[in-house]
Amino acid sequence: MSELKEISSNKIFNGYQKVFSHQSKELSCEMNFAIFLPADSAEKKLPVLYYLSGLTCNELNCVQKSGFQRYAAEKGLIVVCPDTSPRNIEGLDTKDFSWDFGYGAAFYVDSTTDAYKKNFRMYSYITSELIDVINSNFNVIPNKQSIFGHSMGGHGALIAALKTGLYKSVSAFAPISNPINCPWGEKCFTGYLGDNRESWKEYDATELVAKYNGPPLELFIDQGSEDQFLKENQLLPNNLIEAAKKAQVPFIYKLRDGYDHSYFFIATFIGEHIDYHAKHLL
Numbered sequence: 001m002s003e004l005k006e007i008s009s010n011k012i013f014n015g016y017q018k019v020f021s022h023q024s025k026e027l028s029c030e031m032n033f034a035i036f037l038p039a040d041s042a043e044k045k046l047p048v049l050y051y052l053s054g055l056t057c058n059e060l061n062c063v064q065k066s067g068f069q070r071y072a073a074e075k076g077l078i079v080v081c082p083d084t085s086p087r088n089i090e091g092l093d094t095k096d097f098s099w100d101f102g103y104g105a106a107f108y109v110d111s112t113t114d115a116y117k118k119n120f121r122m123y124s125y126i127t128s129e130l131i132d133v134i135n136s137n138f139n140v141i142p143n144k145q146s147i148f149g150h151s152m153g154g155h156g157a158l159i160a161a162l163k164t165g166l167y168k169s170v171s172a173f174a175p176i177s178n179p180i181n182c183p184w185g186e187k188c189f190t191g192y193l194g195d196n197r198e199s200w201k202e203y204d205a206t207e208l209v210a211k212y213n214g215p216p217l218e219l220f221i222d223q224g225s226e227d228q229f230l231k232e233n234q235l236l237p238n239n240l241i242e243a244a245k246k247a248q249v250p251f252i253y254k255l256r257d258g259y260d261h262s263y264f265f266i267a268t269f270i271g272e273h274i275d276y277h278a279k280h281l282l
């Protein structure tokens with residue numbers, strides 16, 4: 001297990017918001033993650049809530065814009081916010097990279113294409129390596145973990161929960177719910193997984209929920225009605241909801257009048273999400 005290097009530490013709501021870096025085996029590069037440690041985390045083992053961010057984000061967007069620390073401190077939850085992709089890979093051809101492909105846009109899959117398969121392994125990083133790093137370095141209750149995220153990170157949270165059964169609860173803000181049928185997903189899955197669209201289904205929440213047979217799981221989806229990406233058919237929540245209904249997987253869908261895709265929307269409702277996860281974790 002590689003050593004953690006502390007990058008920053010700030011006291012907040014009697015706990016600490018920290019950022020660490022470590023050498024990732026899965027991604028073959030140095031990775032940052034942010035972690036909120038509530039006041040009593042030194043004396044007491046606590047559950048962990050993982051938050052996955054969206055396109056263009058790193059480990060700090062949620063930390064600086066959502067205000068989650070107030071609620072996590074009240075409930076006594078450790079919250080981990082990883083970066084969204086490998087970074088600064090030496091020798092990697094980045095000419096095709098853009099804000100919605102490449103760095104900051106790894107889509108939480110394990111790439112199979114020659115160009116990216118060595119480094120773009122965010123699925124294994126999130127669902128295995130990062131959990132080991134957190135469990136071995138912090139005072140956590142192993143196996144008491146939940147996951148949530150936003151947009152590309154909402155997709156990541158949903159597939160991580162549906163594919164592994166490792167998480168006690170899952171929620172998502174404006175998730176990319178059916179990536180195999182939206183422009184963002186088609187672009188990234190072609191780049192990371194190749195042209196065989198059948199293989200993409202392994203990382204699509206709508207496809208995965210249709211055949212879900214893991215431990216009991218409810219999907220909590222939060223969506224702003226004025227979300228620009230909802231209107232551009234990037235998110236497709238109704239496809240996920242229809243599939244969940246058919247498969248008899250329970251879900252909560254909250255359509256929030258007037259809210260967009262931004263962190264203003266997330267900041268408004270993140271307290272409800274932390275409450276929801278706390279009920280499953282505490």
Ligand SMILES: N[C@@H](CCC(=O)N[C@@H](CSC=O)C(=O)NCC(=O)O)C(=O)O
Pocket residue numbers: 053054055056057061065099150151152153261262263
């Ligand atoms: N092209 C724009 C839009 C990028 C954007 O809106 N990113 C969202 C996530 S979208 C889906 O994954 C985001 O979370 N942005 C970060 C933020 O702090 O708001 C651009 O390049 O900005």
